[in-house]
Amino acid sequence: MTRIDFYTNVADPQAFACRLAQTVYKKRERLFVWLANEAAVDAFSTRLWCLGDTVFVPHCRAGAGEAPETPIWLSSRLPDGELPEVLLNLGPSCPEPPDRFSRILEIVGRDEPSLAVARERFRRYRELGFFIEHHDMSHLSS
Template sequence: MTQIDFYTNVANPQDFACRLAATVYRKGERLLVWLENQQALETFSNRLWCVGDTQFVPHCTMTADEAADTPVWLTLSLPDTLTHPVLLNLAPELPDHPEHFSRLLEIVGCDEASLAKARVRFKAYRANGYEIEHHDMSHK
């Protein structure tokens, strides 16, 4: 069953998302990053090219010709039939089929709007029987 990981109290969610993508990549896992719009996708893509001073995370859009050979995919929509090891959800809604992923990553900022959205997501995942891991990032 899909494991859901909530990373809460994240001071800078965009920077953290890039670091998390880099960590998944370094572990040799395939990652799908779901973003809410084209601007968010382009911004995130640019950030992945310069995660650190000397590193980047190889990535492309899910539909690119090179997708089969690329470990990190970026997308604006989740096809109903796609299965993938890890999903980083940066979109505003819940995925329709969390079971298509072995792990699903949710990042929660420190502001009240992020916390409120996370509470709704947490309850929805829990109501559907998913195992949830909580990672408090307030001191990291």
């Protein structure tokens, strides 16, 4: 069954998302990062390239020729077909169906719009009967 992880009270959701992508990569898991639009895909890709001089997080756009050999895929849409097992959901809604993934990662900022979106997603996952794990990240500065 799909496991849903909510990371709440995140001061800088984009920076945290990059670190989370790096963590998934280090665990040798494949990751699909769903973003709101093409501009967000470009911005996230740039952030992954700029994590540090000695940090490398291999990624590409979903559907690129090198995607089958690349552990992290970025896209503004959820394609049909085979996908990496872990979803980092920075997209506009809950994936349908959520059980296409073994694990879904949701990041929740501290602002009211982020909290409102998270509450709706949390309700949706619960309605569908998924187990939800909560991680309070308020102890981190960013």
